Amino acid sequence: MNDTCPTCRHYAALREQAKRAGDYSKATDYEVLRRRHPSHTVHIPRQPGKRCV
C-alpha cells in the first residue's frame, strides 16, 4: 500500500473497514477501485518523487 495518494488511502481505508465488517465482496470492490485509480496519471504534487502505482 502507498501513502502518497489520498484517494488510494481512502479506498484502502474503506477496504479495511469492509473487511473488518466481514463484507469481502465490498472489500474487493474497493481494492479494484484503488488499483484502477484513474487520476494516477496526474499525481498529487505534495510528495514529488514518490509514486502511487
Ligand SMILES: [Zn+2]
Ligand atoms: Zn491513487
